[in-house]
Amino acid sequence: MKVLIAEDDINILEGLQRLLEKEGYNTVAAANGAIAVDKYRDENPDFVILDIMMPELNGYDVCKEIRKSDATIPIIFLSAKSEEIDRVIGLELGADDFISKPFGTRELMARVRAVSRRALAQKPQNDSFEESFTMGNLTVRCSELRAERGDLVVDIGPRDVEILRLLKENRGKVVTRNMLFDRCWGEDFFGSTRTVDQHISQLRKKIETNPKEPQIIITVHGSGYRFEG
Amino acid sequence: MRKTLVFSLLFLILLPLVVISWFSLNRMKESGRIVEEQYRESVHRELQSHAVVISGNIKNIENELLTQLTAAGTDISKLQNLPETSPLIRATFYRNSAGELTYPNNSRSLSEQERLFLNRTKQLWEQEQFHVQLHAEQENTRDSYPSKIKRQKKVSQPVQANWLPWYWEEGVHLILWFKNRDGSVIGAEVERVYLLSSIIAKLPEKSDEKGLFVLKNGKNELIYRWGELPKGAAKEALKEINLTAPLDSWRLSYFSAIPLRDITRVEKQNVIILLITVTLLILFIGFYFYRETSRDLHEATHRVNFVNQVSHELKTPLTNIRLYAELLKEGFDDDDEEDHPTELSIILSESQRLSRMISNILTFSKREKTGITLHPRESDLNAVIEELMEQFSISLKRRGFTDIELDLQCRGALSIDADIVSQIIANCISNAEKYGHSGHYLRIKTHCSNGDVHIHVTDHGPGIPTNRLKKIFSPYVRLSDKATEGVSGTGIGLTLSRELARLHGGDLTVQSSPEETTFHCLIKEMRREI
Numbered sequence: 133m134k135v136l137i138a139e140d141d142i143n144i145l146e147g148l149q150r151l152l153e154k155e156g157y158n159t160v161a162a163a164n165g166a167i168a169v170d171k172y173r174d175e176n177p178d179f180v181i182l183d184i185m186m187p188e189l190n191g192y193d194v195c196k197e198i199r200k201s202d203a204t205i206p207i208i209f210l211s212a213k214s215e216e217i218d219r220v221i222g223l224e225l226g227a228d229d230f231i232s233k234p235f236g237t238r239e240l241m242a243r244v245r246a247v248s249r250r251a252l253a254q255k256p257q258n259d260s261f262e263e264s265f266t267m268g269n270l271t272v273r274c275s276e277l278r279a280e281r282g283d284l285v286v287d288i289g290p291r292d293v294e295i296l297r298l299l300k301e302n303r304g305k306v307v308t309r310n311m312l313f314d315r316c317w318g319e320d321f322f323g324s325t326r327t328v329d330q331h332i333s334q335l336r337k338k339i340e341t342n343p344k345e346p347q348i349i350i351t352v353h354g355s356g357y358r359f360e361g
Numbered sequence: 362m363r364k365t366l367v368f369s370l371l372f373l374i375l376l377p378l379v380v381i382s383w384f385s386l387n388r389m390k391e392s393g394r395i396v397e398e399q400y401r402e403s404v405h406r407e408l409q410s411h412a413v414v415i416s417g418n419i420k421n422i423e424n425e426l427l428t429q430l431t432a433a434g435t436d437i438s439k440l441q442n443l444p445e446t447s448p449l450i451r452a453t454f455y456r457n458s459a460g461e462l463t464y465p466n467n468s469r470s471l472s473e474q475e476r477l478f479l480n481r482t483k484q485l486w487e488q489e490q491f492h493v494q495l496h497a498e499q500e501n502t503r504d505s506y507p508s509k510i511k512r513q514k515k516v517s518q519p520v521q522a523n524w525l526p527w528y529w530e531e532g533v534h535l536i537l538w539f540k541n542r543d544g545s546v547i548g549a550e551v552e553r554v555y556l557l558s559s560i561i562a563k564l565p566e567k568s569d570e571k572g573l574f575v576l577k578n579g580k581n582e583l584i585y586r587w588g589e590l591p592k593g594a595a596k597e598a599l600k601e602i603n604l605t606a607p608l609d610s611w612r613l614s615y616f617s618a619i620p621l622r623d624i625t626r627v628e629k630q631n632v633i634i635l636l637i638t639v640t641l642l643i644l645f646i647g648f649y650f651y652r653e654t655s656r657d658l659h660e661a662t663h664r665v666n667f668v669n670q671v672s673h674e675l676k677t678p679l680t681n682i683r684l685y686a687e688l689l690k691e692g693f694d695d696d697d698e699e700d701h702p703t704e705l706s707i708i709l710s711e712s713q714r715l716s717r718m719i720s721n722i723l724t725f726s727k728r729e730k731t732g733i734t735l736h737p738r739e740s741d742l743n744a745v746i747e748e749l750m751e752q753f754s755i756s757l758k759r760r761g762f763t764d765i766e767l768d769l770q771c772r773g774a775l776s777i778d779a780d781i782v783s784q785i786i787a788n789c790i791s792n793a794e795k796y797g798h799s800g801h802y803l804r805i806k807t808h809c810s811n812g813d814v815h816i817h818v819t820d821h822g823p824g825i826p827t828n829r830l831k832k833i834f835s836p837y838v839r840l841s842d843k844a845t846e847g848v849s850g851t852g853i854g855l856t857l858s859r860e861l862a863r864l865h866g867g868d869l870t871v872q873s874s875p876e877e878t879t880f881h882c883l884i885k886e887m888r889r890e891i
Contacts, residue, residue: 141677147684154691212676234680234716236748237687334691 133248133290134158136177138168138194139210140186144233148181148210151237152244154331156291156316165189169197178251179206181244184213184222195225206247210235245277245287252277265300267348267359270339272296279339286338291316295335299349299359308356332357366654374647381639389632397621404572404600404615411574412613414563416605422551422559425449426537427522430547437464443549444474451552452478458544462486478550481529482536524607532578535607561585571618572599579610594618675719682712703755710755717752717787724784724861725836725853733781733864737887740779742814743769746805749783753790760798768806771814776886781861782816785869788854789818789880797822797878813867816882825873833871834859858882 135157139145142163149159160175162168166188172180180198184191195207209222212233219230228250229243252275264273271280274293279286288296294316299307309328317327332351336343350358429447433439440453441464452474455464465475522539525548535556538548564576565587573590575598577583598614599621686709727733746769757765786805793803800821807816825833836856855869862869866885871878 141681143681144677144684147681147688150688151684212674212680233676234683234712237684237691330691 133178133251134160134175135244136160136162136168136171136175136180138162138165138171138181138186138191139183140164141183144183148240151241154291155241155244155289156294157244157248157289158318165191165194168194172198177205179208179247181208181210182227184209184211184218192221192225195222195227199226206251208243208247210240241289242287245289248290249276249278265297267296267300268361270348272300281339281341288335288338291331292335292338295331296339296348296359299357303359303361306352306355306358312356366651366658370647370651374643377643378640381643382636385632385636389629392632393629400621401600404617405602408574408600408602408613408615411564412602412604415560415576415608415613418560418563419605419608422449422556423522423524423537426549426551427539430537430539430549433547435541435545435547440464440547444552448555449552450549452550454478454482454538454546454548454550456546456548458541481534482527482550485525485527526607526610528579532580532582533608533610557584573616573618575614575616577612577614579612581612584611589618590616591618594620675715679712679715679719682708683716686712706755707759710752713752714756714791717784717791720784721788721854721857725857728857728860733861735778735781735864735887737776737778739774740777740782741773742771742775742777742779742782742807742816745779745783746786746807746816749787749790750805752787753794757790757794757803760794761801762794762798762803764802766802766804766806768804771807771809775809775814777814777884778865778887781865782814782884785858785861785865785882785884786816786818788858789816789869789882791854792880793818793820793822793878796820796825799823800877812886814884814886816884817879818882819877819879821877824875824878825871827873830871830873834869 133156135152137145137148137152137159139148139161140163145161145163149161152159160171160177162171165186168180168182168186169189171177172194182191182194186194189197191209191211195209198205198207203226207227209227209230210233211218211222211230222230228247231240231243263275264271266272269281272278272288272293273280274297277288277290277293279288279292279296295312298312298315302311309325312328332349333343336346336349339348340346348359350360352358426449429443429450430440430453433443433453435455437455440455443450443453453464454462457463465471465479467479471479522537525536525538526533527536528534532553534553535551536548537551538546540546560576561584564585565574567587571589573586573588575583576585594616596616599617601612601614603609604611604613686705689705690709724733746767750765750767790803790805797803797820800823802819802821804819805816806819807814809815834855837852859869862882862884866887867883869880869882871880873879
């Protein structure tokens with residue numbers, strides 16, 4: 133999924149990019165409102181994160197511009213302005229959510245996932261796209277970005293879905309880190325194996341009954357990971 | 362607020378203005394009436410004074426006539442000579458005791474003057490008017506002349522003297538007559554020219570008043586006038602009086618050169634000037650008060666806006682601190698949190714503390730400016746509390762809290778404003794962290810029943826003195842003693858928490874002993890926002 137992030141503070145912008153890309157999102161950055169409108173038209177993102185106070189064009193005006201051509205694309209406002217009127221204006225303009233700064237990353241990601249589910253639901257899918265699949269007693273619902281085990285329901289990111297899908301497709305086989313990089317991070321990504329390991333560690337915490345004794349994502353030392361089934 | 366202030370000021374200004382205006386108008390009317398009355402009274406006195414002068418003049422003529430007539434007595438030849446010797450007398454007459462006009466009499470040869478006298482008085486003798494008048498005068502004037510006549514010791518005075526006016530051709534004529542003891546009557550006709558000239562001589566030539574005095578006879582014929590009347594002045598007399606007998610048919614009138622309304626104008630102008638002055642004074646006071654109050658309001662608004670602006674500006678760097686601290690934290694292997702550098706945890710913890718502080722300040726200022734609105738949604742209270750405990754975990758650990766207990770009995774989603782509830786509980790935990798750390802113990806317990814959500818935050822610190830329990834909820838108050846001296850804080854946390862709890866339909870109370878302090882927060886589930 134591609135997300136457009138419009139934020140004039142470069143540190144917050146880069147931090148958000150890192151956070152979302154870690155989750156498996158592709159990000160498009162805009163440092164002001166005018167660039168945001170241009171990038172929206174050029175990049176056709178799946179959803180948008182907008183700061184309100186930006187130079188050139190503020191977040192409200194960017195939202196209005198986007199809504200002229202797309203009434204359904206999910207939009208999240210991200211702002212230090214947290215007065216009730218600011219929220220009301222934002223929501224009245226058609227935003228799907230309003231997150232106040234400073235925010236917790238978990239809170240942010242939870243809301244991003246919620247918005248992503250809506251975006252996925254609207255997106256036309258390929259015929260080969262699986263709505264869900266199971267891995268042992270775990271059910272992965274792709275469009276909802278959720279994994280279920282019995283009563284337990286956890287939110288997962290698009291990259292998590294891709295990782296699990298890859299492991300499922302290669303059931304019983306070792307999936308190397310490079311395979312994971314290519315499939316889930318993109319061929320252009322140059323990162324260390326620690327990136328994969330950290331992500332797998334995070335994913336285990338979400339889906340494994342006991343992350344220290346994983347049943348679904350099993351480590352194959354020196355090689356990669358494997359799903360036994 | 363501004364509207365209320367404006368309406369209050371308008372009321373405070375308009376009410377006294379209306380009252381003062383009403384009183385002023387009444388006073389103006391009353392003053393005008395009084396001035397008018399006084400002016401009329403003054404004119405009346407002026408007229409009266411002139412009438413007295415005329416009356417005095419008549420009396421002088423009367424006394425002189427009586428003196429001359431009594432000196433002549435019944436001597437016809439003397440009576441006959443009086444018109445020639447006395448400028449007062451035009452003609453004389455004598456009636457005998459039988460009522461017969463003895464002099465002048467047609468049986469004798471008459472002079473032209475005598476003949477004219479008889480002609481003028483013909484009707485008097487023929488129509489018995491004189492006799493009737495004689496009788497009536499005797500009755501009516503009994504008290505008026507006798508005393509004066511008696512005083513004239515040198516001349517033998519008759520009992521009564523009377524005037525008899527009648528009209529003939531050119532105007533009123535006067536006869537003075539008296540009756541002798543034997544019943545005979547002696548009388549004299551006053552020389553009319555002398556009468557008029559003597560009266561006019563006594564009257565002013567010009568008037569000090571800005572107006573016109575007019576003396577007219579009974580036929581409304583002008584006798585004399587003095588003073589001036591400009592063009593366009595009123596043609597009606599302001600005041601009129603009748604002279605006394607024997608000229609009681611004569612009328613003395615005053616015509617004012619200045620319209621009556623102009624006379625009262627000065628007084629009205631004075632009242633209007635006073636009213637305008639008071640109005641301006643009240644308006645000035647009102648304006649001054651409004652300006653000062655507005656300035657205070659403005660400054661208060663600026664202060665609030667400044668607080669909001671500062672808080673807003675703090676949020677951006679705070680966002681970065683928290684965002685990157687969490688990114689760094691997630692970069693470590695989470696299997697063992699104790700491997701995370703303490704510094705990182707501290708950065709995160711302090712950024713969260715700063716965030717809570719800013720939130721408190723903003724909420725506190727908002728409640729003064731616009732009020733706080735609840736946004737209840739289906740929320741997981743346990744998740745809220747667990748999130749808070751994670752935020753506080755580092756600071757609690759560093760404060761020495763070794764025994765942290767969570768007894769969360771509320772299950773499922775509750776219709777609450779999670780942000781508000783989080784703020785309430787955070788302030789209670791913060792209070793325990795600051796002041797209760799010596800007990801090394803913290804417990805958060807929740808239980809729900811029938812829409813009531815009870816949250817208890819307990820520490821085993823030194824407790825709060827009983828006489829200070831209420832004060833801790835007052836804004837800006839921070840109890841100071843050895844245990845609390847030097848502890849950081851703004852003094853608004855508990856104030857805010859109580860107000861927020863009450864906003865949420867409940868309350869925040871405290872029970873404290875030297876071994877244990879428990880903050881009990883009660884909130885009520887609210888109808889969910891649609």
